[in-house]
Amino acid sequence: MKWTGVIITACLAGVVGCDSTTPSWQGAEPLRVHFASRSWNVGNDVGRELTSKHYRIYTTSSRPEILDYLPGFMEAAHRNYLDITGLQAKPPAQTYPVYMMGTRQEWAGLTQSIVGGQWSMYASISAGGYCYKGVCVFWDIGGLSSMSVASHEGLHQLLHYRMKDNLPMWMEEGLATLCEGYEINGPTVRFTPERNVARFTDLRKAIINDWWIPLEKLLVMDGGDAVRLGAPERTVGYYGQIWALAVFLKTDPQFSPGRGKLLADAEAGRLIAALSKTDQQLARQLTGTRSYNRQVALPLFKLYISKDKQGFERRYKAFAKKLVRLQQAATTPPNQNNFSRWSQKTPRKDGFPASSPAFSTPSVRVETPVIATEPISATRRSFQHGSG
Numbered sequence: 001m002k003w004t005g006v007i008i009t010a011c012l013a014g015v016v017g018c019d020s021t022t023p024s025w026q027g028a029e030p031l032r033v034h035f036a037s038r039s040w041n042v043g044n045d046v047g048r049e050l051t052s053k054h055y056r057i058y059t060t061s062s063r064p065e066i067l068d069y070l071p072g073f074m075e076a077a078h079r080n081y082l083d084i085t086g087l088q089a090k091p092p093a094q095t096y097p098v099y100m101m102g103t104r105q106e107w108a109g110l111t112q113s114i115v116g117g118q119w120s121m122y123a124s125i126s127a128g129g130y131c132y133k134g135v136c137v138f139w140d141i142g143g144l145s146s147m148s149v150a151s152h153e154g155l156h157q158l159l160h161y162r163m164k165d166n167l168p169m170w171m172e173e174g175l176a177t178l179c180e181g182y183e184i185n186g187p188t189v190r191f192t193p194e195r196n197v198a199r200f201t202d203l204r205k206a207i208i209n210d211w212w213i214p215l216e217k218l219l220v221m222d223g224g225d226a227v228r229l230g231a232p233e234r235t236v237g238y239y240g241q242i243w244a245l246a247v248f249l250k251t252d253p254q255f256s257p258g259r260g261k262l263l264a265d266a267e268a269g270r271l272i273a274a275l276s277k278t279d280q281q282l283a284r285q286l287t288g289t290r291s292y293n294r295q296v297a298l299p300l301f302k303l304y305i306s307k308d309k310q311g312f313e314r315r316y317k318a319f320a321k322k323l324v325r326l327q328q329a330a331t332t333p334p335n336q337n338n339f340s341r342w343s344q345k346t347p348r349k350d351g352f353p354a355s356s357p358a359f360s361t362p363s364v365r366v367e368t369p370v371i372a373t374e375p376i377s378a379t380r381r382s383f384q385h386g387s388g
């Protein structure tokens, strides 16, 4: 996308030129952090290994945006993950591995060595990357889009290391979509879970086109099921709905406590134990498979969120419509005032140009195809990765 280079140039010009700027912007985190950098020998090439407090990033990208700022971005993303999940900060037992390859060809070679016989599933990823058994593997798709992908997938990675029991996908994927929104202002980044242009557009289109997925079906789905909905617009509609569900659960005073308890119980390994004896047995047998999600998704929703699915869906759908301003007879794009306000501060948001007609031009979605095709079932279990 041609505008990307322009935006990045403008953004990084701000970053490079603002050494002394402090993150006074409320909730902003610095993009400049301390990290170690050394050579990483990979085949016949030499990349860089960038080690910050929580992340060890291996990269063959030569772009300064990646080499200078990806560690800071991921550290800021990590703090955002803790805010969103309610997990406590802990001294890291290990650094989380992230591979950011310079080209898709390099990414494909690395991916084949990691996933072996499952390569055909990953070959369909057209931009960005995935998280596999706690290892994030991306290629640099240019601009700040690579960071949007990294932010979503990094949440899957954190859950891999921190949760003793796997979350149902309606919760895990929702959390990941909450991590996608961010804004950059000079040398700082601020995450905006409830402001996500791509998911806003996805959700709005899904509602307008009557592609709403009923709650009972939505709750047992994963990303693979979303791909099988057919048209790409319907696939991303799943992510739009799951984002709205995540915002609703996070902000609604009736359901937020149950959401928090579910997350705390998953971290402590009490989630499966909360199920009925039969569900417990099956869940333990199925851990790490897609069938696990189908087994636990509805029982956990009933246990932690609501037994009244119909009543819940009425409120959730009304919330979703309000979220994308479909309950108002507005003739101007929703949230335009908010976005206009931010666009004066920063040249980009979520990989979109500030002046982009984001609400009427679905083609501006950058990271969506990546996330829509991520191999959901492969985000868990341990992975012995080589440092090259």
Ligand SMILES: [Zn+2]
Residues within 6 Å of the ligand: 152, 153, 156, 173, 176, 371, 374
């Ligand atoms: Zn995901």
